[in-house]
Amino acid sequence: MFNNNNSERISFECTLLITLFFSIDRVFLIQIIYLHTNMIVLCSRYDKNRKSEEKKGPSGVKLLAVTLRQLGDLKQLLILPITMFIGAEQAFLAADYTAAFVSCSWSVSMVGFVMVAFGVCDAIASAVAGGIARTLGRPPLVCLALVLHAALIITLLVWRPTADKPVPFFLIAGLWGVCDAMWLVQINSLSGTMFPGKEEAAYSNFRLWESTGSVLTYAISPYLCTESIIYWLLVLLVVGCTGYAAVEWMERDLWYPGRERRKVQIVSKTQRAAHVESSVD
Numbered sequence: 001m002f003n004n005n006n007s008e009r010i011s012f013e014c015t016l017l018i019t020l021f022f023s024i025d026r027v028f029l030i031q032i033i034y035l036h037t038n039m040i041v042l043c044s045r046y047d048k049n050r051k052s053e054e055k056k057g058p059s060g061v062k063l064l065a066v067t068l069r070q071l072g073d074l075k076q077l078l079i080l081p082i083t084m085f086i087g088a089e090q091a092f093l094a095a096d097y098t099a100a101f102v103s104c105s106w107s108v109s110m111v112g113f114v115m116v117a118f119g120v121c122d123a124i125a126s127a128v129a130g131g132i133a134r135t136l137g138r139p140p141l142v143c144l145a146l147v148l149h150a151a152l153i154i155t156l157l158v159w160r161p162t163a164d165k166p167v168p169f170f171l172i173a174g175l176w177g178v179c180d181a182m183w184l185v186q187i188n189s190l191s192g193t194m195f196p197g198k199e200e201a202a203y204s205n206f207r208l209w210e211s212t213g214s215v216l217t218y219a220i221s222p223y224l225c226t227e228s229i230i231y232w233l234l235v236l237l238v239v240g241c242t243g244y245a246a247v248e249w250m251e252r253d254l255w256y257p258g259r260e261r262r263k264v265q266i267v268s269k270t271q272r273a274a275h276v277e278s279s280v281d
Helices: 002-050 060-072 074-078 080-105 108-136 138-158 167-194 199-220 226-250 269-280
Strands: none
Touching (some): 074 080, 074 226, 080 108, 080 199, 080 226, 108 138, 108 167, 138 167, 138 226, 167 199, 199 226
């Protein structure tokens, strides 16, 4: 009897250790696979769309070269930290917030409901943010996202969650979704309008560095405490908004409603392909 119980206990402990090991590494592995797959898709998607109009479209390797060459643009470098922050804050909410706050302080069964609140608020804010930006301009929305997100991050540093007060769990997740929507809409639009004729490279860099921020946050999550990761988000937010402010200062006369705007160059698909070819050559 003793041997049977002992072997059953050893078997249970081994199973538990294996489960914990794979639960830590699985998310990181998925993110690595996602990052590489994302790069492959970004480098190959445009060849299919241009075959009907261009006999010789840029290859995936050339598009990758143009994406990396785009990093030589100062404005592109300045918006990289805020792009990384977008991926990092999404990863934090999905991994650390649900584990350290919702699961530990409330219940694992409530994680799904909290994430629903995040998703609903994110979707609604995404639809509304575009209309507000057309009226007020991009900088006021970004400033609102900065203040709101900084307030949420500081709140997480001092908040002591309890199961008998469930409203803050949903409130923080919902406001986090509002911030995420404003960042995605405004930084995406900035990437598309600031580099006329280089949209492929600009959007490729956006997706690449957003994924990089997400992967880094997932990678450090098992090895750092939640407080350290929150400080990591705060540093990325401050550095990212500093770079964004520098870009807006360079473009300060161009993007506000009521002021003279730059005539955005309309570039045909053939011209864009020629620009890609010349950039690589």
